[in-house]
Amino acid sequence: MAAVVWLVAGVLLAAAEMLTGDLTLLMLGAAALGTAGVSAAADTSLVVDAIVFGVISAILFLGVRPMLRRRFGTPPPVPTNVDALTGKSALVLEEVAAHSGRVKLGGEEWTARPMNADESYEPGTTVYVMKIDGATAVVWKGP
Structure with a gap:
């Protein structure tokens, strides 16, 4: 019992x-x-x-x-600061080419370069942040 x-x-x-x-x-x-x-x-x-x-x-x-x-017991880390920008969309302000370009990302202007050096993006194009390299956003237009 x-x-x-x-x-x-x-x-x-x-x-x-x-x-x-x-x-x-x-x-x-x-x-x-x-x-x-x-x-x-x-x-x-x-x-x-x-x-x-x-x-x-x-x-x-x-x-x-x-x-x-x-x-x-520990929750997965929440990306903050620069780590949180990966995957976000950005608007091209100045032509993004291999050595120059500016995008508007999260309300701020960032220098940018394309993920593939042979590509360039015209102003007004929406791109996606693939990574942040120093103070430069590495962007890609997507498929």
Whole structure:
């Protein structure tokens, strides 16, 4: 009977983890499921079940949780400043050729050059920023 209680507690704790996302309830749920397995296999007393639950919880909190938090806890980096400009569209202000050109990008004027040196873009053309090279936007008109 005690194994069923541990099993239900483990499932409920694991399900409640979806509300928090902190991996705390997931570790407790996994420990409860492990305790349910030990309790069912060995028909242990409540005191032994509590010790097993404490040991499994400690192992999960000290060993597994920090590793999972490092892997899944940090959000992907958000590009900022110059890194955020890649992929944006720009308007050609002065002809963009191999060694000269200006574009309006994000409300600012940037020097620009085409991605392919043999191409040039006329004023009024919309181009896309492929990368930023120093203070120069490397642009491409696209297909």
